[in-house]
Amino acid sequence: MKPLITMKPGSSGSKAKYWIEEHAKYVATTTHDPEILPLVIERGEGVWIYDVDGNKYLDFTSSISVCNFGYPTHPEIKKAIIEQLDRIAHAAGTDFYNPYQVMLAKKLASISPGDFPKKVFFSNSGTEANEAAVKLVRQATGRKFIIAFYGGFHGRTMGSLALTASKSVHKKGVFPWMPGVIHVPYPNPYRNPWHIDGYENPGELVNRVLEFIEEYVFDKLIPPEEVAAVISEPIQGEGGYVVPPRVFFTELKKLIDKYGVLFIDDEVQMGIGRTGKLFAIEHFNVAPEVITLAKALGGGAIPIGATIFRSELDFKQPGIHSNTFGGHALACIAALKTIEVAESLLHRVVELEKIFIEKLSPLREKYEKVGDVRGIGLAWGVEFVVDKKSKRPDPTTRNKVVKTALENGLVLLPCGKSSVRLIPPLIITEEEVKIGLEIFEKSIREVSS
Ligand SMILES: Cc1ncc(COP(=O)(O)O)c(C=O)c1O
Known part of the structure; x- marks a missing residue:
């Protein structure tokens, strides 16, 4: 060569x-x-x-x-963006209505796992998509606590930072971040606190993680009825591209469903086709109540974040959450074409x-x-x-x-x-x-x- x-x-x-x-x-x-x-x-x-x-x-x-x-960027995404630029780019999507964000929200609702009505909150980045997810689950459930995993990365703004636990340097000198987050071990098959070979014994590893949540969180630390959600990446990205055992999320979901705890799936790094499915969680056969997306959703050309959620969780009144660029017409058109291109690949x-x-x-x-x-x-x-x-x-x-x-x-x-x-x-x-x-x-x- x-x-x-x-x-x-x-x-x-x-x-x-x-x-x-x-x-x-x-x-x-x-x-x-x-x-x-x-x-x-x-x-x-x-x-x-x-x-x-x-x-x-x-x-x-x-x-x-x-x-x-x-x-x-992909030529088809570029073409869609240029055509949209001739119509309108920014149209104050959180104050005025535009068809582009409705089209994208409908598309995201239809392609994401879960056979239930969904809505979408639009933003500009992964960390914002997760901030929205946290506000959403807290106000919908009236519960304050969120469980996140060691090794997980969810962003660096003060709410998402609290969820992130992949490197302590992210938190250096900036305390206090958002309160109410509890971290638990992730079922990393290669490196976990119990020294279990999770490739040989995936079931045992998953059981240990679930026992930890039941015994050390729900029994000893915070009653489950005060936990709003568990957040996890389907595959930990910043934490090392760690793939959990295939049974993990179905078993986790069974446990938390018992207590009405919601599941937030952070697809910011793995979503939009990277794993061979549009959403990486599809490899694990569960339907999260909330899914966050960003990164590739804008086709590598336009920043966009999205928080897809069960409709019934929606913010209870206007003003609880909003932003300037959410529902940006150009970003939504780029994302619509991106999804089409991703599906074809x-x-x-x-x-x-x-x-x-x-x-x-x-x-x-x-x-x-x-x-x-x-x-x-x-x-x-x-x-x-x-x-x-x-x-x-x-x-x-x-x-x-x-x-x-x-x-x-x-x-x-x-x-x-x-x-x-x-x-x-x-x-x-x-x-x-x-x-x-x-x-x-x-x-x-x-x-x-
Ligand atoms: C899984 C995950 N969530 C959230 C984020 C934060 O996204 P952003 O950097 O767009 O705020 C990242 C960024 O790497 C990520 O990998």
């Missing part, structure tokens, strides 16, 4: 170096790490990204599961999953530092450990792999403490998947030697 990289990214004298330095001077500190990912993007084409120095990279990040339909995701299974599974046997490989569809995580026996997380090796992959022309993003995610756009070809996975293994090999 011809090398993709002509100049080492971020190397001295390059344009990348200039922009990284200027960025540090003028743009707020967020999550960049120029040591690992000194990537300054100028443009994208399909599944390929070009940096300011003209280097070409294969993208296995979809820009954090947003650009699921390629760069700059689902079968491809299922096909491409086979290549991931075939190429990634052997890595666990081949490399001492590859502790776990897990995923569904085009949502894969690989966890690096110091050694297989101790299972101690090895962020240093992980970071070296991400950096080496970038130098080899493949863009990856870290997740969890020592994992990487492999999440290419859904339009990727078989050939491109193979190129990416080859570079990934080559990078592990280089770091291992």
Whole structure:
């Protein structure tokens, strides 16, 4: 294969170096790490990204599961957006009516799991979609508490931040956040408090989590009739691309249904086709009362968030919750077309999953530092450990792999403490998947030697 990289990214004298330095001077500190990912993007084409120095990279990040339909965006989504721009973009969707948000709400209600009437609250991001979910379940039930999972990520604004428990740095120096959240262990098959091998014994792992909720929350901490909802990602994203046992959500739902506790399914990172279904929770056969979406819903072109919920939970009077950009006409049209495009790609995701299974599974046997490989569809995580026996997380090796992959022309993003995610756009070809996975293994090999 011809090398993709002509100049080492971020190397001295390059344009990348200039922009990284200027960025540090003028743009707020967020999550960049120029040591690992000194990537300054100028443009994208399909599944390929070009940096300011003209280097070409294969993208296995979809820009954090947003650009699921390629760069700059899918041609059909682009066309729909341009046509809508000639009609109207912003139409004060929470004060005036517009047909576009009604069309999108109807579509989301019809495609989401659950055979019951639904409504939708529109916003601009994942964290806002979750903030709306929290307000919704509290005012609908009159209950105050929310159960969330260790390893879960739901955003960084003060309500969602309280739900998030994937990295303590998110909470550094900013207390107090929203009160009323209780965290419980997640059924991570590879790494859980009971040291159960959840791949060998999924039922046992799930039982332990449910017993924990019953005994340590409902019995000892907060009566279940004061718990409004449980929130979970169907597959933990920021926490490491962790797939729970397939029986987990049906069993969880059985338990919480007994007490009238609602289930909020955070599909912000996994939704809109990433796992081969429009909603990742469809792999688990449950119908959540509330589902949140954002990221890919805008086709990688327009920001939009959505909170889909059972109609009977709706806000009891105007003014309890609203915003400026909700129901943005342009965003709604982009999302409608995005859903259509995503539906047409689902079968491809299922096909491409086979290549991931075939190429990634052997890595666990081949490399001492590859502790776990897990995923569904085009949502894969690989966890690096110091050694297989101790299972101690090895962020240093992980970071070296991400950096080496970038130098080899493949863009990856870290997740969890020592994992990487492999999440290419859904339009990727078989050939491109193979190129990416080859570079990934080559990078592990280089770091291992
Ligand atoms: C599962 C999940 N929920 C919520 C969020 C927050 O979304 P946003 O960054 O758009 O606020 C994220 C972001 O990564 C996420 O992965």
